[in-house]
Amino acid sequence: MSRIKQTFATLKKENKKGLVTFITAGDPSAEKSLSVLRALPESGADFIEIGMPFTDPMADGPAIQDSSLRALARGMSLKGVLKMVTDFRSGNTQTPIILMGYFNPIYSYGTENFMADAAKAGADGLIIVDLPPEEDSELRIPATKAGLDLIKLVTPTTNDNRLQTVIEHASGFLYYVSITGVTGTKSANIDEVGKHIAHIKTQTDLPVAVGFGIKTPEDAANMCKIADAVVVGSSIVDNMQKNQDDNALAQIIANQVTALKQAI
Amino acid sequence: MLQKVHNNGLQEDKTMTKAQKIENPNSFTNGPDENGHFGIYGGRYVAETLMPLILDVEKAWHAARDDQAFWDEFNGLAKDYIGRPSPLYYAKATTEHLGGAKVYFKRDELNHTGAHKINHCLGQILVARRMGKTRIIAETGAGQHGVATATVCALFDMPCTVFMGAEDVERQSPNVFRMKLLGAEVIPVTSGSGTLKDAMNEALRHWVANVEDTYYLIGTVAGPHPYPEMVRDFQSVIGSETKEQMMEKEGRLPDSLVACIGGGSNAMGLFHTFLNDTDVQMFGVEAGGHGVDTDKHAASLNGGKPGILHGMRSYFLQNDDGQITEAHSISAGLDYPGIGPEHAFLNDIKRVQYVSVTDDEALEAFKMLAKLEGIIPALEPSHAFAHIMKIAPTLPKDHIMVMNLCGRGDKDIFTVAEKLGIEI
Numbered sequence: 001m002s003r004i005k006q007t008f009a010t011l012k013k014e015n016k017k018g019l020v021t022f023i024t025a026g027d028p029s030a031e032k033s034l035s036v037l038r039a040l041p042e043s044g045a046d047f048i049e050i051g052m053p054f055t056d057p058m059a060d061g062p063a064i065q066d067s068s069l070r071a072l073a074r075g076m077s078l079k080g081v082l083k084m085v086t087d088f089r090s091g092n093t094q095t096p097i098i099l100m101g102y103f104n105p106i107y108s109y110g111t112e113n114f115m116a117d118a119a120k121a122g123a124d125g126l127i128i129v130d131l132p133p134e135e136d137s138e139l140r141i142p143a144t145k146a147g148l149d150l151i152k153l154v155t156p157t158t159n160d161n162r163l164q165t166v167i168e169h170a171s172g173f174l175y176y177v178s179i180t181g182v183t184g185t186k187s188a189n190i191d192e193v194g195k196h197i198a199h200i201k202t203q204t205d206l207p208v209a210v211g212f213g214i215k216t217p218e219d220a221a222n223m224c225k226i227a228d229a230v231v232v233g234s235s236i237v238d239n240m241q242k243n244q245d246d247n248a249l250a251q252i253i254a255n256q257v258t259a260l261k262q263a264i
Numbered sequence: 265m266l267q268k269v270h271n272n273g274l275q276e277d278k279t280m281t282k283a284q285k286i287e288n289p290n291s292f293t294n295g296p297d298e299n300g301h302f303g304i305y306g307g308r309y310v311a312e313t314l315m316p317l318i319l320d321v322e323k324a325w326h327a328a329r330d331d332q333a334f335w336d337e338f339n340g341l342a343k344d345y346i347g348r349p350s351p352l353y354y355a356k357a358t359t360e361h362l363g364g365a366k367v368y369f370k371r372d373e374l375n376h377t378g379a380h381k382i383n384h385c386l387g388q389i390l391v392a393r394r395m396g397k398t399r400i401i402a403e404t405g406a407g408q409h410g411v412a413t414a415t416v417c418a419l420f421d422m423p424c425t426v427f428m429g430a431e432d433v434e435r436q437s438p439n440v441f442r443m444k445l446l447g448a449e450v451i452p453v454t455s456g457s458g459t460l461k462d463a464m465n466e467a468l469r470h471w472v473a474n475v476e477d478t479y480y481l482i483g484t485v486a487g488p489h490p491y492p493e494m495v496r497d498f499q500s501v502i503g504s505e506t507k508e509q510m511m512e513k514e515g516r517l518p519d520s521l522v523a524c525i526g527g528g529s530n531a532m533g534l535f536h537t538f539l540n541d542t543d544v545q546m547f548g549v550e551a552g553g554h555g556v557d558t559d560k561h562a563a564s565l566n567g568g569k570p571g572i573l574h575g576m577r578s579y580f581l582q583n584d585d586g587q588i589t590e591a592h593s594i595s596a597g598l599d600y601p602g603i604g605p606e607h608a609f610l611n612d613i614k615r616v617q618y619v620s621v622t623d624d625e626a627l628e629a630f631k632m633l634a635k636l637e638g639i640i641p642a643l644e645p646s647h648a649f650a651h652i653m654k655i656a657p658t659l660p661k662d663h664i665m666v667m668n669l670c671g672r673g674d675k676d677i678f679t680v681a682e683k684l685g686i687e688i
C-alpha cells in the first residue's frame with residue numbers, strides 16, 4: 001500500500017483528520033528548509049507538500065511567489081528538490097511527500113526521467129497546477145509507471161461534467177481548492193465548500209483534502225468538519241519568511257504546525 | 265454553393281468539411297485540432313479553476329465564428345472605426361535604394377490607435393459581449409495592446425483593467441496616460457521581474473479570482489486555446505486584404521512575406537491566408553537584442569526551447585532547469601520570452617523561416633525607413649524592415665516582397681532619441 005493510502009487509512013481508523021503542510025524547497029535556504037522539513041512529521045504534519053519553485057507560479061499568491069523567487073535566487077533547482085527528498089527519507093520512511101509545482105521544469109528535466117528519479121528519491125505524489133486532465137496523459141502515464149500518485153485539483157468552478165473528467169484518472173486523494181483565486185488570498189465560505197465536498201463524496205471514494213485560503217487553527221478546524229484533510233501553505237511560508245534569520249526557525253514552524261494539528 | 269461568411273480569409277475553411285480536411289493532410293491551415301494543438305504545440309495548460317471558463321470562451325468564439333451577424337458587426341466597425349482596409353503601398357524609394365526585390369508595405373500602422381492590435385481587440389470584445397461578460401482585463405508590455413483594449417472598452421462602455429509591469433509603467437508613461445484618458449485602470453505589476461510576462465501572470469491570477477464577470481482580452485496569438493486561433497482569425501484580415509490588393513496591383517501573389525515576431529500576432533495575421541500558397545516564402549523576424557548568442561534577446565525560436573507557460577506549449581527562453589529567463593529587446597512590444605504556438609509549429613515543419621535582427625540593426629532600419637519613405641515606423645516592424653534591407657538587394661527585381669508595417673513609431677521616439685544620445 002502506498003504511503004498516501006496508508007496514512008489516510010490510519011487516520012480513518014483512529015477517527016482523525018489529516019494535516020497537510022506546505023513548504024517551498026530552498027526557502028530560506030536548502031539547509032534551513034531541510035531542517036524545517038525534518039521537524040514537520042513530529043510536530044503533527046501527516047502529509048508534506050514540497051513546493052518546487054518556478055519563476056512564473058501563476059496559481060500562487062504573493063507569499064508563495066516570493067518564496068519561490070527567494071529559493072531560486074539561492075540556487076534551488078529540481079535536482080535540489082529531489083536531493084532534499086532523499087535526505088528527508090534517510091530519517092523518515094512514513095510521512096508521504098507530495099511534490100507541488102508547474103509543468104515546465106519537469107518537462108525540461110524530461111518527464112519520464114523525473115518520475116523515475118522522484119520515485120527513487122522517495123516522493124509519493126505530484127500536484128502539477130497547470131496540467132488539467134485534458135493535457136495530463138504525458139505526465140500521468142509515466143507517473144503511474146513510477147508508482148507516483150497524480151493528485152487532481154477540483155475547484156468551485158468544476159461543474160458536474162468536468163468532475164467526471166477530473167476524477168477519472170485521479171489517485172491518492174482529491175485536492176479541493178476552496179476559493180476561486182490564488183493561494184493564500186481570500187478566505188473560503190465553509191457552507192459553499194461543504195456543499196461541494198458532499199457532492200464530490202457521492203462521486204468518488206478518494207479522500208478529499210481542502211486547501212487555498214486556510215490560515216489559522218480555527219480555519220483548519222472548521223474545514224476538517226467537512227473534509228478528510230486540510231492543506232496549510234501560505235501562512236507557513238509567511239511565518240518562515242518572517243523568521244528566516246532566527247536560529248530556532250525549525251522550532252517556530254514546528255510550534256505553528258502543532259497548533260494546527262491540535263485544532264483538527 | 266458556398267456561403268460567403270465574411271472576408272477574413274476564413275472562406276477557405278468554411279468550404280471544407282471535416283472529412284475533406286483530413287483527406288488533405290498537406291494543408292497548413294488545418295490547425296489547431298479540437299484540443300487546440302498545432303502539432304505538439306498549443307493546448308490548454310491552465311489551472312483547473314480556469315478550465316471551465318476557457319471552454320466557455322471557446323464555445324462562444326466558435327458560435328460567433330459561424331454567425332453572419334457577428335461578422336457583419338465586426339466588418340462594419342473594422343471599416344468605419346479602425347479604417348480598414350489598410351493600404352498596400354508600393355515602396356518605390358526603398359525598392360530603388362535597395363536595388364533588388366520590389367517592396368510593398370501593408371500599412372497597418374494607419375489603423376486607429378496606430379497598430380494592428382486593434383483588430384483582435386475589436387473581435388474579442390464582441391465575443392466578450394456575446395458571453396455576457398461585464399468587465400475586461402488585459403496585459404500589456406509597451407502599452408500598445410493596453411491602449412487598443414482601453415479604446416474598444418471606451419467604445420463599448422465596459423470597465424477595463426490593464427496589468428502592466430511596474431518597470432514598463434515607468435518606461436512607457438505616454439501610453440499609461442493614454443489608457444487612463446480612455447478610462448482604463450492601469451495596475452503596475454511588481455511581482456516577479458515586473459515586465460510583460462509577469463503582467464500576464466498577474467492577469468491570469470486576477471482572472472482566476474474573477475471568473476464570473478470578467479473576460480481576459482489576450483494581446484497576441486498566445487495563451488491557452490482558443491486564444492491563438494481566435495486572435496489569428498481576427499488578424500488574418502491583414503493577409504486576406506493583402507492577397508486581394510496584390511492581385512489588383514500585380515495580378516499575382518507575392519514571392520515573400522516579412523513580419524516581425526514578439527508573440528506573433530501581426531505575422532500570423534499576414535501569413536495565415538498564404539500558408540497553403542507554398543510558392544510564397546515567409547520570414548518571421550525575431551528580436552535579436554544584443555545578439556542571440558548573448559543572454560539579452562527575445563528570440564524564443566532561435567534562442568529558446570520548447571516548454572509550457574501561460575497556458576500553452578511553445579518555445580520559451582529558459583535556463584537548463586526550466587526556469588523562464590528574461591527577454592530583452594529595444595522594442596518593448598517584442599520583449600516577451602515566448603511565442604505563439606502556431607509559429608512554433610510552422611518553425612518545426614519549416615513552412616516559415618524564422619530569423620533574427622539585433623537592436624542596432626532595427627535602429628538603423630528605423631532611421632532608414634523614416635528618411636526613405638517619410639514613414640516613422642514602430643521599432644517592432646523596424647525589425648522586419650532590417651531583414652528586408654539584408655535580403656532585398658540579393659533578390660531579382662521581379663521578386664515581390666510584402667512587409668507588414670504593423671505599427672507607427674510615435675510611441676518609440678523617446679526610446680530612439682535616448683539610444684541615439686539625443687535629448688528631446
